[in-house]
Amino acid sequence: MTQNEWSHIPMVDLKKELSIIRSPILEAITDVLDSGDYILGEKGKQLEKASAQYVGSTYAIGAASGTDALALSLKSLDIGPGDEVITTPFTFFATAEAIVQVGAKPVFADIEEETYNIDPDSIEKAVTTDTKALIVVHLYGKAANMQEIMQVADKYGLWVIEDACQAIGTEYNSKRTGAIGDIGCFSFFPSKNLGAFGDAGLVSTNRRNIYEKILQLRNHGSKEKYYHSEIGMNSRLDEMQAAILLVKLYYLDIFLHNRMEIARRYTESLSHLLKTPPIVKHREHTFHQYCIESDKRDELALALKQNGIDSAIYYPVPLHLQPAFDYLGYNKGDFPVAERKAERIVALPISPMLSFQEQNYIIKTIKGFLENNG
Known part of the structure; x- marks a missing residue:
């Protein structure tokens, strides 16, 4: 594709x-x-x-x-x-x-x-x-x-x-x-x-x-x-x-199965290149989002966009650093794991309707980016 x-x-x-x-x-x-x-x-x-x-x-x-x-x-x-x-x-x-x-x-x-x-x-x-x-x-x-x-x-x-x-x-x-x-x-x-x-x-x-x-x-x-x-x-x-x-509840388990299969293919294809979610045998993860981590997250997201592929960052600013919660008195460094992940995570398309060909194209695009920006 x-x-x-x-x-x-x-x-x-x-x-x-x-x-x-x-x-x-x-x-x-x-x-x-x-x-x-x-x-x-x-x-x-x-x-x-x-x-x-x-x-x-x-x-x-x-x-x-x-x-x-x-x-x-x-x-x-x-x-x-x-x-x-x-x-x-x-x-x-x-x-x-x-x-x-x-x-x-x-x-x-x-x-x-x-x-x-x-x-x-x-x-x-x-x-x-x-x-x-x-x-x-x-x-x-x-x-x-x-x-x-x-x-x-x-x-x-x-x-x-x-x-x-x-x-x-x-x-x-x-x-x-x-x-x-x-x-x-x-x-x-x-x-x-x-x-x-x-x-x-x-x-x-x-x-x-x-x-x-x-x-x-x-x-x-x-x-x-x-x-x-x-x-x-x-x-x-x-x-x-x-x-x-x-109506949609009737189809939910079918769509969840599709999400888990899409996640499995992502992980099998990308886990040797960057951090991916583990493959699960049961339903402890139903993949509302499929998130990977990269030191060059923003550059990767831009490369995906330039190739017509949506991605999303969930979430770019942890809640303790949101201006609305300034009154709570938290500072940068208070929750280092959350802060680190906020700078590294990007979510890939995981619609249950995602075709095999579309997913292959996404994987190919990511691999190409990593080869050129390793």
């Missing part, structure tokens, strides 16, 4: 994905339009039931976004001013943003060198008498070390919220992410492994009291219409997105 035979390889090809599932998607949308029921209807209930079954949790609650799922989870645990929540500085902004939204203080802990996930040893060092919870991110679709993390949480009596926004379907010791800690949070942003056609999210839990609290919180703190027992949020998953997600 040469550059003249195509114009552009995107990170995720949503148009190609839609071409495969267009008919059932249109049928699902038509069902909602014909029902005249657009908020908190049957499609939402069906999605919640199907999602809970898929994740392996007792309950699931739809929300308006993954960010709202995180905020609702914290609010359901009565976490607020004066409380600290430990999380990773190497994640999307929303993880820590949700902590601030409920009035609590984000406290960061460094990440593991190999997995990019939060380091259990660093968590324990960050615990204080004000610590109430952990938000554990399963970054890029790779499960965090939940066994050690849960041991730390049990030792100090901390709630564990799993930010599984990038990791639906990922497994850890035969359990799905989102059903291991006290609460799981999922994002259905369009580019996610299970993506809506707009913003959408979900909360999972095995605790009935948390389930009932979040049901109320997401609907303005109301259990009965026009009666409000607490201050809540407007974070209801609409019927259109629920219907679309129900």
Whole structure:
């Protein structure tokens, strides 16, 4: 395959994905339009039931976004001013943003060198008498070390919220992410492994009291219409997105298998040249992103772009160095692993629709760059 035979390889090809599932998607949308029921209807209930079954949790609650799922989870645990929540500085902004939204203080802990996930040893060092919870991110679709993390949480009596926004379907010791800690949070942003056609999210839990609290919180703190027992949020998953997600959930395992096969080919072709994710036999990594490391990351990204290949940097600035969190008092050097990875990581296209020929072209382009810039 040469550059003249195509114009552009995107990170995720949503148009190609839609071409495969267009008919059932249109049928699902038509069902909602014909029902005249657009908020908190049957499609939402069906999605919640199907999602809970898929994740392996007792309950699931739809929300308006993954960010709202995180905020609702914290609010359901009565976490607020004066409380600290430990999380990773190497994640999307929303993880820590949700902590601030409920009035609590984000406290960061460094990440593991190999997995990019939060380091259990660093968590324990960050615990204080004000610590109430952990938000554990399963970054890029790779499960965090939940066994050690849960041991730390049990030792100090901390709630564990799993930010599984990038990791639906990922497994850890035969359990799905989102059903291991006290609460799981999922994002259905369009580019996610299970993506809506707009913003959408979900909360999972095995605790009935948390389930009932979040049901109320997401609907303005109301259990009965026009009666409000607490201050809540407007974070209801609409019927259109629920219907679309129900269809796409049916295809999810097929698409995850494709991602894992694409990741395997990348690793087999590139691991002797630069740092790549390990090949996995099971589903401890479902590759929402496939990230490689390079000392010449920016030059490599430019070379890919010049050859019509998209790439992305997740994430160029760790959260403790973001201007919005200046007030926390962190400095450069506080979390050296996260800072180092932020300068080295680049994500390659990993759409489940990526063709064998397109992937070969990407691999060839990377090898050519490395040969000329070794």
